[in-house]
Amino acid sequence: MSGGFHIVVCGSLVPDPLQTLEPIEGPNGPALKNEMMLPAVLDPWAGHALFEAAHLAKNVPGSKVWLVSLGPKAKLQQLMMSIAQKVSFELVAIDGSAGGFTDPFDVAATLAEAISKIEGLDRSRLLLFGGCASASRDSGVTMQMIAERLDIVDQFLAVDKLTVSDDGSMEILERIEAGRYQVSGCDGAPAMLGWATGSLPEPPNNPQVGMMNMRTVMPALQKAQAAQVGVGGLSYAAVELPKQRRETRVVKDTPAAEIAQEIVDWLKA
Amino acid sequence: MNIDRQTMEVDIACVGFGPATAGFMYTLSQAMTAEDGSVLLESKVMPGMPLQVVCYERADDIGFGVSGVVTRGKALRESFPGLDPAQIPMAAPVNEEQVLYLKDPLGKSRRNSGVRMLDRLFGLLGTSDHAVKLPYIPPFLCKKNGLVLSIGQFSQWIGNQLMGSGLVQVWPGMPVSEPLLEEGRVVGIRLVDQGVELDGTAGPGYMPGMDIRADLTVVGDGPVGPVGQKLDEHFGLPDGNHQDEWAGGMKFVVELPEDCTLQPGFVLHTLGYPEPEIFGFLYVFPDRVAALGIFVPSWLDSPVRSTYRLLQHWMQHPAIWKYLKGGTLRSWGAKSLQESGQRGEPVLAGDGFARIGEGSGSTNVLTGSGLDEAWATGVQLAEGVIDLVKAGEPFTRANLERTYLARRRSSWVEADAKIAKRSRDGFTRGMIPGLFGMGLSGMSGGRFNVGGVFRRPWERIPALKDYFRDQIPEQEIDSIVEDCRQHGKPLFEPLMDKLGWPPIEYDGQLLISHQDALLIGGKVQAAHGFADHVRFVDPDACNKCESQICVAMCSGQAITVSEGGGMPEFDREKCIHCGICMWNCTTGRAGDSLRSNVSFDAGSGGLHSAEN
Numbered sequence: 001m002s003g004g005f006h007i008v009v010c011g012s013l014v015p016d017p018l019q020t021l022e023p024i025e026g027p028n029g030p031a032l033k034n035e036m037m038l039p040a041v042l043d044p045w046a047g048h049a050l051f052e053a054a055h056l057a058k059n060v061p062g063s064k065v066w067l068v069s070l071g072p073k074a075k076l077q078q079l080m081m082s083i084a085q086k087v088s089f090e091l092v093a094i095d096g097s098a099g100g101f102t103d104p105f106d107v108a109a110t111l112a113e114a115i116s117k118i119e120g121l122d123r124s125r126l127l128l129f130g131g132c133a134s135a136s137r138d139s140g141v142t143m144q145m146i147a148e149r150l151d152i153v154d155q156f157l158a159v160d161k162l163t164v165s166d167d168g169s170m171e172i173l174e175r176i177e178a179g180r181y182q183v184s185g186c187d188g189a190p191a192m193l194g195w196a197t198g199s200l201p202e203p204p205n206n207p208q209v210g211m212m213n214m215r216t217v218m219p220a221l222q223k224a225q226a227a228q229v230g231v232g233g234l235s236y237a238a239v240e241l242p243k244q245r246r247e248t249r250v251v252k253d254t255p256a257a258e259i260a261q262e263i264v265d266w267l268k269a
Numbered sequence: 270m271n272i273d274r275q276t277m278e279v280d281i282a283c284v285g286f287g288p289a290t291a292g293f294m295y296t297l298s299q300a301m302t303a304e305d306g307s308v309l310l311e312s313k314v315m316p317g318m319p320l321q322v323v324c325y326e327r328a329d330d331i332g333f334g335v336s337g338v339v340t341r342g343k344a345l346r347e348s349f350p351g352l353d354p355a356q357i358p359m360a361a362p363v364n365e366e367q368v369l370y371l372k373d374p375l376g377k378s379r380r381n382s383g384v385r386m387l388d389r390l391f392g393l394l395g396t397s398d399h400a401v402k403l404p405y406i407p408p409f410l411c412k413k414n415g416l417v418l419s420i421g422q423f424s425q426w427i428g429n430q431l432m433g434s435g436l437v438q439v440w441p442g443m444p445v446s447e448p449l450l451e452e453g454r455v456v457g458i459r460l461v462d463q464g465v466e467l468d469g470t471a472g473p474g475y476m477p478g479m480d481i482r483a484d485l486t487v488v489g490d491g492p493v494g495p496v497g498q499k500l501d502e503h504f505g506l507p508d509g510n511h512q513d514e515w516a517g518g519m520k521f522v523v524e525l526p527e528d529c530t531l532q533p534g535f536v537l538h539t540l541g542y543p544e545p546e547i548f549g550f551l552y553v554f555p556d557r558v559a560a561l562g563i564f565v566p567s568w569l570d571s572p573v574r575s576t577y578r579l580l581q582h583w584m585q586h587p588a589i590w591k592y593l594k595g596g597t598l599r600s601w602g603a604k605s606l607q608e609s610g611q612r613g614e615p616v617l618a619g620d621g622f623a624r625i626g627e628g629s630g631s632t633n634v635l636t637g638s639g640l641d642e643a644w645a646t647g648v649q650l651a652e653g654v655i656d657l658v659k660a661g662e663p664f665t666r667a668n669l670e671r672t673y674l675a676r677r678r679s680s681w682v683e684a685d686a687k688i689a690k691r692s693r694d695g696f697t698r699g700m701i702p703g704l705f706g707m708g709l710s711g712m713s714g715g716r717f718n719v720g721g722v723f724r725r726p727w728e729r730i731p732a733l734k735d736y737f738r739d740q741i742p743e744q745e746i747d748s749i750v751e752d753c754r755q756h757g758k759p760l761f762e763p764l765m766d767k768l769g770w771p772p773i774e775y776d777g778q779l780l781i782s783h784q785d786a787l788l789i790g791g792k793v794q795a796a797h798g799f800a801d802h803v804r805f806v807d808p809d810a811c812n813k814c815e816s817q818i819c820v821a822m823c824s825g826q827a828i829t830v831s832e833g834g835g836m837p838e839f840d841r842e843k844c845i846h847c848g849i850c851m852w853n854c855t856t857g858r859a860g861d862s863l864r865s866n867v868s869f870d871a872g873s874g875g876l877h878s879a880e881n
Contacts, residue, residue: 018792018877020599037358037422039330039879074429081432082330082442204463204476204798205443207277207323218435 004062005189006122007053009089010111010130010146011046012071012098013079015039017135023239028231030101030239040075040098042083045131049195051203052162053129054087060164065089066121068114070107070227071098077221084213085205091217092118093224100136101239102230108145110227115150123150125189132158132194140194147192154191156184161199274459275479278314281654282458282483283324284445285490286331288420288640289626290324291427292647293487295348297322298436300655310658313484320658322437323481325460327444327490327846327871329794332424334602334845334876337520337552337560339363339536340638341415343681344645357426359419359554359880363412364534367402371542371549371586374399377769379571383701384545400539400588409636409688409711410538417534417552419522419560420640421879442796444871446478447499448486448622455622457482458496461799461871467841469800485664486622487650488629489643492607493848495871497615497628501863504616510630512863513567513723514608514693515852519576519601519824520550520562521584521790522880523779526595529557538637539589543582544569545700551589558599560881561589565822566608567726567852568696568703572733572816573761576603576824576849577783581773585780597778600880601790603824605848608693610634611686617677618669625650631682635689635711642682649676688714694721726852727865733764733816741767750815757832761821783826787843793825795842795874802872803828803839803850810856810866811836819867822853846875 015021015032016039024033032038042050050067057063066089069076073095080091094114115121115128128147133140140157147155158175165171168188173181175196281297283290301310301319312318328334346352354360370391373380380388391401431437449457458481464474490496492515506512525531531553539549546569551561563583565576584593607613607627614630617623625631626643633642653672654664662668677683688710695706698721706719733750734743741749741764749767753760766772773780787793805811812835819828820837827843828850854865 016792016877018794020789034880037880039333039877074433077429077432078330078425081438081440085440085443201474202796204474205440206476207325207440207443207460207479207481208275210440211277211323211438214438218432221433222435 003125004060004064005056005127006064006125007057007127007129008066008068008115008118008121009046009050009053010068010128010143011043011050012069013040013075014043014098014100014134014136016041017044021241023241029234030236031099035099036072036075040079042079043131043134043136045133045135045195047083047202048198048200049129049131049193050083050089051087051200052195052198053127054089054203055200056162056164066092066118068092068094068111070094070096070110070229072096073221073224076224080213080217080221084217085207085210086203088209088212091220093220094227095224096227097230098136099230101236103234104142104145106229106233108142108149110229111142112146112149115146123190126150126152127189128152128192130194132196143192143194150190152190152192154186155194156186156191157194158196159193159198160196162193272477274477276482277479278482279321279323280312280314280483281320281322281485281487282481283322283487283489284458284496285488285494286324286326286424286428286439286441287335287489287491287626287643288424289629289631289643289647290487290489291424291431292344292348292644293489293625293651294322294324294431294437294439294647295427296648296651297654298431298434301436310655319436324437324439325443325445325458325481326439326441327873328875329442329796329877330879331428331439331441332421332879334604334878335420335424335881336518336602336604337417337419337522337554337881338640339412339415339417339550339552340641341412342641344641344648345416348644348648354416357418358422359558360423361417361533361553361555363415363417363536364532366406366411366413366536367538368406368410369537369539369588370401370403371539371588372396372399372401373542374587375769375771378542378544380545381699383699387701398588398591399586407708407711412536417536417554418640419554419880421881425879442873444799444873445490445496446871448488448496449480449482450503454620455486455500458486461873464798465800467801472798474798484621485654488622488624489626489647491626491628493605493851493869494628495869497624500622500624501615504619506615510612510614511723512607512609512613513725514613514697515567515726516564516606516608517576517603517822517824517847517849517853518562518564518606519580519603520560520881521580521598521779522558522560522600523593523596524599525553525557525559525592527557529592529596531559531592539583542586543579544571546696547579547583549583549589551592561593564606566696567729570729570731572730572736572818572855573764573821574818575759575761575765575821577786578761578765578773581780582770593779598781598786598790600878601786602876602878602881603845603847603849605852606639607632608634610693611690618674619666621664623650623669623673631686633685633689635692635707636685645680645682646677649673649680652676690715691718691721695719697721697723725857725862727855727857730816730818730855737764753830754834755832757830759820759830760816787825790878791825791845792877793843793845793875794877795844799841799873801839801841802870803841803844804868804870805836806858806866806868807856808836814855816855818853818855819850822849824849841872841874844872844874846872
């Protein structure tokens with residue numbers, strides 16, 4: 001296709017999945033205990049979207065990738081030191097809560113506004129990428145709401161594969177039930193794709209990519225606007241995490257069927 | 270094989286982001302630009318721009334896998350005049366210090382006649398909870414007006430300031446494999462290969478480690494860092510220096526029970542239990558959180574020492590457990606400490622490189638202080654570098670000695686290190702000479718000391734049958750060894766059980782299995798595409814090794830006994846990069862008088878906790 005895509009990836013940080021999470025009642029409603037101290041990673045679904053975006057941009061000349069991130073500025077800065085080594089992008093940073101209890105409606109409004117203000121963004125070439133869900137913040141509705149606000153009607157969720165033809169048309173594989181895919185055709189941009197896992201591995205760290213990204217990341221962080229998200233308007237009746245039962249054993253060479261049976265027995269018990 | 274590697278040029282490449290590198294980068298960043306933004310320290314690789322300074326850190330984020338400390342904070346306060354501890358998460362001013370001598374409530378530790386006499390002597394002072402509170406803390410141990418800190422949180426705090434300045438860059442998750450040496454000069458560093466199999470051969474997505482060329486390489490990769498090791502290999506240690514004394518520190522970060530009365534800033538040091546040679550600590554942070562743990566030294570001459578199990582016994586000592594019972598684990602970690610102090614000092618500066626921090630021998634083994642000294646050496650190097658850049662002079666050995674080394678040698682770090690240099694030598698002879706030596710050195714300002722008998726760490730580890738003579742019959746030891754080999758089990762458990770150490774009754778909160786400590790507290794992880802960084806150089810030596818002490822002392826149970834015997838197995842996904850395996854090996858490496866049979870190289874992953 002001529003001119004390439006303008007790919008905007010929405011993605012922010014979530015607590016490192018290895019951490020022990022404990023909900024507490026904070027001044028603005030429910031929150032996680034010591035959330036600012038917990039190590040954070042790029043939301044895994046957003047990560048897949050970012051890697052797919054970079055891969056697509058590399059293969060379609062003239063394309064460009066923006067990463068739009070809403071999160072506490074200090075934590076975003078730290079996160080960037082990890083992901084900026086992976087792929088090339090231009091950061092649009094918004095300083096605000098990345099907590100899992102933030103209203104997706106607020107988040108979508110904030111992100112859509114930030115996207116609409118990106119200088120040089122050609123909406124006719126826009127592919128809006130993000131995770132089909134988030135490890136912390138929503139149940140898979142934020143990306144759709146952003147797309148609605150940006151007047152993008154072609155929306156695809158739980159995407160695992162995107163194939164772009166020379167004329168810019170796209171074939172998209174979306175996950176549906178029973179482990180099958182729905183294959184869709186789309187004439188071209190603009191479109192929204194909420195990614196599942198995609199098919200790309202995490203890229204290796206590349207210091208040159210990191211150095212290149214930092215020329216735009218630090219200025220973007222410095223001019224990040226504060227956003228009022230997650231401050232009222234939504235009340236939670238109750239918040240609790242699933243109860244954990246931990247029985248750690250180290251086993252080697254156990255057949256998968258035996259492990260599966262043991263898990264079934266454990267669940268039944 | 271000639272591998273085509275990408276190359277990048279910077280002015281200064283730093284290895285490892287700990288307190289020393291943080292001190293270096295902070296000081297340097299403060300001098301790079303004027304208030305109006307004009308450049309004061311100009312880059313050579315990007316003329317017109319400030320110095321291009323990058324730091325590569327192995328851990329997946331800055332502040333992962335470090336430790337809680339108590340520090341006098343002298344150097345920190347010089348860098349941050351008017352420092353308010355409340356600015357740093359989990360920091361508090363020291364408000365009370367205690368030293369407890371712990372008696373053995375179980376009667377299972379190895380207490381020779383000297384230690385038993387010490388038990389009786391201290392007992393005259395009055396015993397409570399099987400412990401004696403010492404009425405006097407010698408000045409050299411006091412941390413009055415100091416701080417208790419989580420180095421993890423401190424590193425993140427300072428790291429955010431550094432990155433926010435935009436003047437320096439810290440890249441975590443990027444291990445450095447080696448220095449680039451050309452004709453005796455360090456010209457930069459080589460990053461590790463990515464996309465490789467466990468044995469290092471190229472795999473899918475192979476990306477050869479990039480060469481980062483720099484006029485100055487700052488090595489702050491700690492006591493077991495691969496770049497420091499390779500520099501020592503190349504340049505050797507200065508005459509008379511050695512790195513034979515080590516300790517494995519392991520600790521928990523604990524949320525104390527609600528009824529705990531300990532106040533933030535409370536500092537407790539212990540000695541005497543679970544073995545006389547083991548020191549313990551407990552530091553209380555704000556919000557009812559404490560860091561606590563033990564140090565197992567290389568001079569605990571036992572073939573079955575296991576830091577984790579010993580830690581669980583230490584926590585259950587009545588004098589400790591009364592504070593902990595009902596608490597919950599928040600974080601866990603371990604590290605190697607280079608206990609040779611100034612005697613372990615390597616070549617500190619050469620053409621194109623300088624060494625700072627713990628790996629440079631800056632830890633004070635008398636005062637038990639490392640963070641402040643490490644930070645100070647980073648500041649001293651930065652001040653030297655600022656002088657040289659302003660004068661347009663190159664980073665030669667002579668210039669770095671004239672600027673960095675001269676500052677270090679004339680500073681309080683050096684003065685204190687000289688007092689401490691021989692203070693711990695007595696421990697190489699035993700617990701009592703060690704304590705006496707520390708006191709003597711500390712009180713006499715280093716003029717008088719108790720001499721030591723130095724041996725390589727592997728020369729200190731006794732054979733099982735010698736160690737358990739008169740306690741376990743030889744045939745029974747043979748039977749236990751055989752059973753463990755056949756079933757791939759570590760030896761220390763049945764042998765400690767046999768000695769009468771009670772099994773740990775798990776409570777699911779603090780008394781938990783080693784694996785659960787990794788999962789709940791350590792959150793250990795390793796990315797794919799990196800090679801194994803622990804190797805057993807001579808498999809035959811492992812076959813002949815009876816105790817396989819590397820298994821017992823492995824902090825993360827990453828090294829395990831091979832079922833059926835033979836060379837131990839290594840699982841990098843459990844490794845926390847403490848490097849304890851390096852000095853817990855019964856065999857010296859053939860043709861290398863400095864190293865054991867365990868090779869500890871650059872690798873990816875480790876702990877995912879910043880509360881340590």
